[in-house]
Amino acid sequence: MALKQLDTVAQKINLDPNIHTVLKKPERELTVSVPVLMDDGHTEVFTGHRVQYSSVRGPCKGGIRYHPDVTLDEVKALAAWMTWKCAVVNIPYGGAKGGVRCDPFKMSTEEIRRMTRRYTVMIMPIIGGRRDIPAPDVNTGADTMGWIMDTVSMFEGRTVLDIVTGKPIELGGSLGRREATGRGVMISSLQLLKKLGKDPKDTTIAVQGFGNVGSVGADLLSKEGCKIIAVSDVSGAFYNPKGLDILDMLKYVKTSKNHLLEGYKKDGTEQISNEELLFSDVDVLIPAALENQITDKNADKIKAKFIVEGANGPTTPEAEKILEDKGTIVIPDVLANSGGVIVSYFEWVQDIQAFFWDLDQINASLEKIMINSFDGVWSLSQKEKVDMRMAAYMIAVTKVANALRQRGIFP
Numbered sequence: 001m002a003l004k005q006l007d008t009v010a011q012k013i014n015l016d017p018n019i020h021t022v023l024k025k026p027e028r029e030l031t032v033s034v035p036v037l038m039d040d041g042h043t044e045v046f047t048g049h050r051v052q053y054s055s056v057r058g059p060c061k062g063g064i065r066y067h068p069d070v071t072l073d074e075v076k077a078l079a080a081w082m083t084w085k086c087a088v089v090n091i092p093y094g095g096a097k098g099g100v101r102c103d104p105f106k107m108s109t110e111e112i113r114r115m116t117r118r119y120t121v122m123i124m125p126i127i128g129g130r131r132d133i134p135a136p137d138v139n140t141g142a143d144t145m146g147w148i149m150d151t152v153s154m155f156e157g158r159t160v161l162d163i164v165t166g167k168p169i170e171l172g173g174s175l176g177r178r179e180a181t182g183r184g185v186m187i188s189s190l191q192l193l194k195k196l197g198k199d200p201k202d203t204t205i206a207v208q209g210f211g212n213v214g215s216v217g218a219d220l221l222s223k224e225g226c227k228i229i230a231v232s233d234v235s236g237a238f239y240n241p242k243g244l245d246i247l248d249m250l251k252y253v254k255t256s257k258n259h260l261l262e263g264y265k266k267d268g269t270e271q272i273s274n275e276e277l278l279f280s281d282v283d284v285l286i287p288a289a290l291e292n293q294i295t296d297k298n299a300d301k302i303k304a305k306f307i308v309e310g311a312n313g314p315t316t317p318e319a320e321k322i323l324e325d326k327g328t329i330v331i332p333d334v335l336a337n338s339g340g341v342i343v344s345y346f347e348w349v350q351d352i353q354a355f356f357w358d359l360d361q362i363n364a365s366l367e368k369i370m371i372n373s374f375d376g377v378w379s380l381s382q383k384e385k386v387d388m389r390m391a392a393y394m395i396a397v398t399k400v401a402n403a404l405r406q407r408g409i410f411p
């Protein structure tokens, strides 16, 4: 999917075939075995990856995912998307991604901590504050990043803050980082509504995924007056045509088993299937779970007029074609969910300077970058009569290609 997208944009911008050839391959991919002593005394060996797609515009940057479906191909695609994402919002990073194939829901916190520390040591030869800076992704969070920071620090014999972003605030993390991706999804959604002259108060939204991105996005958009009528997580979906009580749902998942919505009850709120959520009659659909959710098998049933991609790669190219024919506007992942990497960049800058900003400065700087990037992509899409994804890719790939051309092919 990532390669298909690159080929399409290469054709559109007349990309030099020599540059195209280079951009089709990750710079470096590492597969590691991660032996972990499990609580019951047996040893399990997990497989982990770290892929550095491009360092042409700066150090590689990208999250680490813990999931049973992690494969090298998936990590490669996610690393490519990170490259385009950093370029489209013009922050001085290349792209990377990491993952461990495991089911964290079946592991204890101690097992996950040991796995994280061993995985960190195994990828230590290629990561670094000026080389490749990991961050959270699916099923990893501030705790995981704290363990990575501590592991690297123990080896270096000093506290190394800039090795990873998304850390706990007390360990050199940035205010606003946890909420940044969801906040970016909110900013992109509001910017889209503004361009279309639509009032947030007359806007209905369905959100797939109630994790870091989905729950914060839903919360902030409901605070802007939008009506969130459906949300889901891996355990099921919930629907209320009058608007869900997102604060109540957030409160519920704070203490529920595995922080899932399973068992949530509230008057006026009914349970629907995960499929039904995707097909709800709403203005905006925000997929914020995993990739490949909107496919050629279900795209024709999607009623939402606008899709804001909180997740990475939720729409397949085949589905996108069907949506385009229906006139659905898709705000692509590389733009819509870039809030996380933007505030990660702020965190890294603060760590390097050892000087921390207040939340107002962080949120204002995030908003400025996101609105500028959104407007740039929107204008190009209008001028070239292409969809938002194509416009975003045209901007991103041109930036990476120009940097590569100026650096030249080594040696």
Ligand code: NAD
Pocket: 136, 137, 138, 139, 140, 181, 208, 209, 210, 211, 212, 213, 214, 232, 233, 234, 235, 274, 288, 289, 290, 291, 310, 311, 312, 313, 337, 338, 340, 341
């Ligand atoms: P998370 O683990 O916090 O949340 C994922 C959510 O999706 C959970 O609520 C889970 O139950 C739900 N889910 C999983 N499978 C589902 C299914 N089949 N149907 C409905 N819900 C399902 O992860 P996250 O950090 O919120 O990431 C979500 C997506 O956003 C991923 O694609 C990730 O790559 C992307 N993303 C995350 C960040 C970030 O800062 N966390 C930044 C950019 C992009």
